[in-house]
Amino acid sequence: METCKLEKRGKIFILTLTGEDEHRLNPIRIDAIRSALNQIRSDSSSLSGSVLITTAQGKFFSNGYDLAWAGSSPDKIRLMSSKLGDLVADLLSFPMPTIAAITGHACAAGMIFALCHDYIVMKKDRGFLYMSEMDIGLKIPAWFITVISCKIGDARVRRDVVLRARKLTAKQAVESEIIDAAFETVEETAKGAVELGEELVKKGWNGQVYSENRKELYKKILDKLGDDETTDDVNNVAIATSKM
Numbered sequence: 361m362e363t364c365k366l367e368k369r370g371k372i373f374i375l376t377l378t379g380e381d382e383h384r385l386n387p388i389r390i391d392a393i394r395s396a397l398n399q400i401r402s403d404s405s406s407l408s409g410s411v412l413i414t415t416a417q418g419k420f421f422s423n424g425y426d427l428a429w430a431g432s433s434p435d436k437i438r439l440m441s442s443k444l445g446d447l448v449a450d451l452l453s454f455p456m457p458t459i460a461a462i463t464g465h466a467c468a469a470g471m472i473f474a475l476c477h478d479y480i481v482m483k484k485d486r487g488f489l490y491m492s493e494m495d496i497g498l499k500i501p502a503w504f505i506t507v508i509s510c511k512i513g514d515a516r517v518r519r520d521v522v523l524r525a526r527k528l529t530a531k532q533a534v535e536s537e538i539i540d541a542a543f544e545t546v547e548e549t550a551k552g553a554v555e556l557g558e559e560l561v562k563k564g565w566n567g568q569v570y571s572e573n574r575k576e577l578y579k580k581i582l583d584k585l586g587d588d589e590t591t592d593d594v595n596n597v598a599i600a601t602s603k604m
């Protein structure tokens with residue numbers, strides 16, 4: 361089953377999560393995304409002056425971890441979590457600017473995936489940025505909190521996102537300085553992402569230098585990725601998911 365597709369428009373690579381499903385982040389989808397990122401890295405034209413846009417079909421950018429797939433298996437939960445960590449490490453070391461073009465909901469791990477892009481543009485009328493963990497009784501991994509701390513500057517907004525499970529619309533996310541722009545339609549969101557991409561392509565930046573500078577900027581996230589959650593954390597997730 362195709363879970364994502366990769367297109368190239370000039371120096372812009374467009375990675376689309378395909379299908380009308382919730383684009384839940386299970387190992388199969390994460391592996392497919394990482395494989396597409398590796399394909400871009402192996403394209404010699406990507407070494408400088410390139411940009412990645414990540415977007416999705418349907419009403420979900422990503423509704424988070426695939427808890428149904430993981431069920432109450434601690435091993436599956438660990439696998440899903442460590443693979444997302446690998447994907448985030450890929451994004452933070454990617455040799456070009458990255459843009460998430462969100463035309464639907466980005467929840468929990470799906471919101472973390474979006475936040476790990478350098479820029480975010482989003483559609484106004486449908487789609488939330490939503491850390492749902494308080495609402496579903498799950499402890500948020502420490503490294504998720506590090507991402508939120510690095511990407512959301514306002515302490516009250518961080519509190520609302522984490523401790524109130526606030527659902528932020530695109531307009532609210534612009535006001536909270538979490539995302540860069542909000543657009544009326546899917547088409548305008550895609551156009552806005554490409555226009556931002558073309559502006560960045562014109563800079564002609566060296567991809568390796570971009571990667572090194574981003575890794576330094578988000579060193580706290582990369583360092584935290586290595587921290588294993590405790591067995592209790594995993595078991596608590598397993599218990600919580602078994603009750604869902």
Ligand SMILES: CCCCCCCCCCCCC/C=C/C(=O)SCCNC(=O)CCNC(=O)[C@H](O)C(C)(C)COP(=O)(O)OP(=O)(O)OC[C@H]1O[C@@H](n2cnc3c(N)ncnc32)[C@H](O)[C@@H]1OP(=O)(O)O
Nearest residue numbers: 423424425438441442465467468469485486487492529589
């Ligand atoms: C190596 C060691 C490892 C150790 C491992 C340790 C543990 C690792 C695991 C850790 C687990 C903890 C972290 C968890 C991460 C996860 O990802 S868990 C999974 C989380 N996912 C979720 O909880 C799913 C959340 N999603 C939802 O609740 C819903 O899908 C939704 C986002 C709320 C959307 O609801 P839905 O009904 O599906 O969609 P809509 O119909 O589109 O919207 C609902 C109503 O909202 C209105 N609306 C939508 N967008 C907007 C908008 N932008 N503006 C205004 N209104 C909007 C929409 O119109 C609907 O309104 P009504 O029609 O009135 O209902």
